[in-house]
Amino acid sequence: AQSVTQLGSHVSVSEGALVLLRCNYSSSVPPYLFWYVQYPNQGLQLLLKYTTGATLVKGINGFEAEFKKSETSFHLTKPSAHMSDAAEYFCAVSDMDSNYQLIWGAGTKLIIKP
Amino acid sequence: DTGVSQNPRHKITKRGQNVTFRCDPISEHNRLYWYRQTLGQGPEFLTYFQNEAQLEKSRLLSDRFSAERPKGSFSTLEIQRTEQGDSAMYLCASRPWAGVNTEAFFGQGTRLTVV
Numbered sequence: 650a651q652s653v654t655q656l657g658s659h660v661s662v663s664e665g666a667l668v669l670l671r672c673n674y675s676s677s678v679p680p681y682l683f684w685y686v687q688y689p690n691q692g693l694q695l696l697l698k699y700t701t702g703a704t705l706v707k708g709i710n711g712f713e714a715e716f717k718k719s720e721t722s723f724h725l726t727k728p729s730a731h732m733s734d735a736a737e738y739f740c741a742v743s744d745m746d747s748n749y750q751l752i753w754g755a756g757t758k759l760i761i762k763p
Numbered sequence: 764d765t766g767v768s769q770n771p772r773h774k775i776t777k778r779g780q781n782v783t784f785r786c787d788p789i790s791e792h793n794r795l796y797w798y799r800q801t802l803g804q805g806p807e808f809l810t811y812f813q814n815e816a817q818l819e820k821s822r823l824l825s826d827r828f829s830a831e832r833p834k835g836s837f838s839t840l841e842i843q844r845t846e847q848g849d850s851a852m853y854l855c856a857s858r859p860w861a862g863v864n865t866e867a868f869f870g871q872g873t874r875l876t877v878v
Contacts, residue, residue: 658803683866692767692854692869693806739805750819751867753805 651676651747653740655754663762668727670757672714672740675721682723683741683751684714693739699723710734735761765789769855769870776845776877783841784873788857795838796867797830798854806854812838813860845877 656671674680681700685693697708704716710733714725723740740754768787776782788795794813798806809828811819814835827845832838842849852874856867 653805685869690852690872690874692769692871693856693867694869695866698866741805750808750811751806753807755805756803 651680651742651744651752653742653752653754655738655740655757657757658755659758659760661760661762662730664732665729668712668725668730668734668759670725670738670740670759672723672725672754673721674723674740674742674752676742676744678744681743681749682714682716683743684708684712684723684725685739685741686710687737687739687756689736696725696738730759730761732761732763735759767855767857767868767870769853769873771873772871773874774876776875778845778847778877780845781841781843782845782875783839784853784855784875785837785839786855786870787837788855789859789868790836791859792857792868793835793860794858795832796856796858797838797840798856800852800854800872801850809840809853842875845875847877850875850877 652675654673683698684696687693697706699706699716707713712727737756737758739756741751743749770785797809800806810830812832827843830840852872854872856869858867
């Protein structure tokens with residue numbers, strides 16, 4: 650069965666430092682991969698997605714993610730954290746075996762230290 | 764395109780009461796999803812519509828929960844005889860029919876508190 654693992658329920662970085670949020674998935678067929686951001690008491694907003702083609706995907710707010718099939722990973726990065734990046738981030742996978750339903754990770758709360 | 768709209772944003776109810784939430788998806792989106800989210804967790808799938816047809820329902824969903832999408836546009840989610848364990852954020856999302864790799868667009872959610 651498909652699953653998504655996000656390593657670290659909380660990640661704390663200093664303002665201006667590199668942000669790295671980890672996502673590993675299990676899928677026996679080519680996956681579609683998504684990162685969403687959720688601010689307090691809000692719905693989820695798409696940051697970026699990988700479908701096919703270039704494995705390095707750029708999204709909104711300066712975030713990017715790289716699909717690494719050999720590592721079954723889709724880690725999210727941003728070179729320099731801003732205070733406004735403080736939020737919860739969710740990784741999701743969708744594939745033919747899940748009937749293209751989104752399978753979600755448990756989320757990582759990003760904390761930005763001044 | 765006004766996005767996905769959910770009403771109400773917040774609902775406080777007494778245990779045992781019935782509640783109903785509404786979701787208005789993006790108008791050209793055929794697929795509509797309901798999720799439940801509790802603190803520190805990702806969205807938990809509840810049910811899914813394609814147009815007016817309810818195609819999938821989570822096995823975790825008790826029979827106190829029912830959802831409809833009568834005309835293939837807006838949807839309602841009703842919870843009967845609410846319990847404290849029903850307290851959560853209820854999220855609605857829509858996706859267009861064309862393209863299986865399309866992302867879901869979420870509403871802002873309805874936060875339910877059962878007291």
